Amino acid sequence: MAATKNGEARNRVDGYQKVTGQAKYAGEWQPPGLLHGVVLNSTIAKGKILHIETEKALQLDGVLQVFTHENRPPLAHYDKSYQDLDAPPGTPFRPLFDNKILFNMQPIALVVAESLELARYAASLVTVNYEKKQHEVDFEKQLQHAFIPKDYKAVAPPEPWGSPAEAYHDAKHRLSATYTHPSQHHHPMEPHASTVLWEENGRITVYDKIQGALNSQKYLMGVFGLAQEDVRVLSPFVGGAFGSGLRPQYQLFLATMAALELRCSVRVVLSRPQMFSFGHRPKTHQRFSLAASEDGQLQAMIQEVYGETSRFEDYSENVISWPLVLYNCANASLSYKLVGLDVYTPLDMRAPGGASGIFALECAMDELAYQVGMNPLDFRLKNYAEKDQFEDKPFSSKELRECFRQGAEKFGWKNRPNQPRTMQEGHELIGWGLANGAWEANQKPAHAKAVLAVDGKLTVSSATADIGTGTYTIMSQVAAETMGLELEQVTFKLGDSSLPKAPLEGGSATASSVGSAVREACRQLGKKLLELAQEVDGSPLKDIPFWEVEMEAGQLRLKKDPTKAMALTDILHQNQKDSLAATIDSQPSEEQDNYAIYSHSAVFVEVRVDEALGTVRVSRMVNAIAGGRILNPKTAKSQILGGMVWGVGMALEEESVMDTHYGRFINHDLAGYHIPVNADLQELDVIFVEEEDDIVNPIGAKGLGEVGNVAVAPAIVNAIFHATGKRFRDLPVTVDKILENDEV
Amino acid sequence: MKPFSYQKVMGITEAVSDLKEKNQSYIIAGGTNLLDLMKVHVMQPQHLIDINGLKLHDISERDGGGLHLGALASNAQTAYHPLVEGRYPLLSQAILAGASAQLRNKATNGGNLLQRTRCSYFYDNSTSCNKREPESGCAALHGYNRDHAILGHSEHCIATHPSDMAVALAALEARVVATGPDGARSIPMADFHRLPSNNPQVDSNLEAEELITGIQLPPEGFAEHYAYLKVRDRASYSFALVSVAVGLRMEGNTILKARVALGGVAHKPWRVPGAEELLEGKEADRENFKVLSEAYLTGSEAFKHNKFKIKLAKQTLVRALMQASNLKL
Ligand SMILES: Cc1cc2nc3c(=O)[nH]c(=O)nc-3n(C[C@H](O)[C@H](O)[C@H](O)COP(=O)(O)OP(=O)(O)OC[C@H]3O[C@@H](n4cnc5c(N)ncnc54)[C@H](O)[C@@H]3O)c2cc1C
């Protein structure tokens, strides 16, 4: 049975450490004799290095080495050794491997010196001769060469349903439109960094910015041929990642290589411009053809997706399942091709595929609603998916209808005139738009360990990560609740490759996977405690099975008769034990295979558009979420708010601009790459709709990292239509696009 | 960054003689622009002259009714000074439309005028940029030029000047006071920044050996009828796509005098004095404002990504003039 009632709203257990600067991040460790590495990046996008001149840099006092492909130590050769846990099919990039340049800003040298400033200066003295080749980075131009990959990293397009082409042709209402968005970079506040602590015995301890310490450990073992005991990776604090920390990045490779070679501790931190030199959300181009009958029943859904990838790996993501997860339609076809460019391989970014696919789908659905002449909310309800067509399974739970109802009520949707361009205040046209979204709520296998000490303190651990999401806090809460302890008695440990195995922190699966493991480990510990309790002379719990007891108020006690109880600490005492441990390998239930498991959201947005100045203001947003059981309403709300801000960025601001001549992202700092600031955000409302689900996992929680942002961008764009009567199909909707749209 | 020597100076004469004598010497004030550029090796001074010890912080009334703003008064001190807020609210508004609170606390008035362009190519040593490296070419011309100039540019450079404060100062017809080896002089704002022509590496007409000591504001501050309207990609903390500073002297609904400057469109704050005169003696109404906006954009020429700026500049001008004259829609 799943736990049902929501958890308590609690402050973050690591909040104090964070705001007082005690939480140390990967680039903040200061071992004695620390050396600093600065990365030199290529200035061409394709070709090869003829010569790197490092002499001038090496002559500077305090510069220890300049590593290049010419003097690097021997490295693993096979792709397999470089393939990390999140690698897409293909040949992973191998830093300093040879003289080939595969993308612009490719790391080509590491300058190591006694201070950061010296290393940075020395790096500026290194000169490189290239033999340039013509690069291709123009996505639109390369669309004609799009290909079907041998393997899809995420889901492969299914066979078509019914007869989409005929159904489209015969339908009363038809819409065919193309939706695009640019490449986007993650830009967590903390840039990527690794500090490698070298120990005399040749072992290393690495502080890395990563969403799973085990992934970095596996990578380093593969690339440098290290034994597991020779490398420990730690990431106790991560200053945001949004997917950018799923794969080990090149600073980890370079810092480790330098430390092993120089037999010293080394740190490498990437600069903000260098944060544009690796993975990003791939640009997509999506053609949607939707058709509906006269009364608004969907007849056909045809989605053709083109997504960016590199030349060396086939990155794909789940852009295509959403029409069939969110709507009910008898005829559908989904296709997904990749466009190879001379860029670094794209990388999962908050709701990878979902953010792209749902943006296009939800804008197209809005357009079709207007063709049919229906209110966009009624149109969605009419075509509501009662089961998941994509996998042909029932939903484990789906309170999306309730999201619509509560969201609409809070927002005041019923007062909305359906006619666009009808609301105005001063210079601003006002528009109300909506969209709905979904995100997978997977449980993955995870391990956890729970240890109760005789002083009553519980320590629970798992090698997961807290990338700002609140993992420390909710895991502590799950443990405290399961063991019947106070939150203050629990310590949760994570971000350490020596802890019990956990999956990468991604895909909104941590609460579900690690949370379940924590709960099970604590229950396992409870069982062991019961066994011990029963060994005590005169035990009040003799011959009682575990299901008849509960752990409450620091005691193990009989459910029916709480006076029959033993304090947990007493059980240890009486057995002369300092502590008791339980370890669990938690697996998703087989029953889950029979269900489609998703969280859902309905987003309502008000925008104010000043057409003369081209500006859009998001004045009000309501995001109603069905995410199963909410473990901590406070951290949960923060997740959703963050997702909403993310959506504003995607809709209105974020764009990594590719200069096609140089083959380089050119707006490469935070003055050029805009993300929302406080002044861009006004009223933000989050509603958690009650949703019980005892299939998703033992704790009933679905994970909230991504469902908060998937439907925000389309809701904003639909609101802009309602304000102006104009459709915007290319993100971000910036001043120039508002001014240049000449539709009526 | 490249190693450099550093000296804190205690007198103006010392600063000026160091500027003259020391090779590749630069003044550092708030450092909010210079240090960023040094870190990316775009500016590589050999010697830094720290002027923060000079007594150039005052904001005081001048004989004849104007105001003096010290070169080292911070942007925040200036914007919130009662004399500025009361008599030159246009200037306060413009300063507060720029950067962030933290930056404005650190940034100085002198440094603000001399901040360098935000053209992405200027910041990226791997690209061609005549402003950074004379004769290397201008990558923006056929590259990504959404933020670039539509007026007064040359084939050598199409960058804009990023300061908000300077746009208001241009409309207010302020003067920049500087001291060089030959003594002090004052330069009208209209002549302070320059157009790129064939030597875009030079941003202003200040001599390399001159130090800005202050800014003089004339008596007329247009405190009754003014507007600073900045259009940007987000609500705060970004540079202007287009900005407009307007000061009007009015009698009833009649405009007696108009001063208008455009930002984000050229290598300097853009003024067209002849066009301002078109408004004199005219009624404040949308049609007259449209006439002025057309006149201001005469000769504008856009590039691949910034065509919208011409329309935007005209519409922002009209809106700012309406705001300044308290006209509703
Ligand atoms: C993230 C960010 C956002 C920003 N946004 C905006 C914005 O929206 N609008 C805006 O207007 N500005 C903006 N700025 C720019 C900011 O206003 C300038 O950096 C600041 O005004 C520069 O002043 P400073 O005193 O720090 O100059 P410094 O960096 O010290 O110097 C700048 C230049 O001026 C020279 N200099 C300084 N003082 C003198 C003097 N007295 N005499 C001669 N030469 C001198 C220096 O040698 C140097 O070349 C932004 C800056 C940043 C970093």
Ligand code: SF4
């Ligand atoms: S516009 Fe000016 S600053 Fe920009 S690249 Fe061209 S020359 Fe350099």
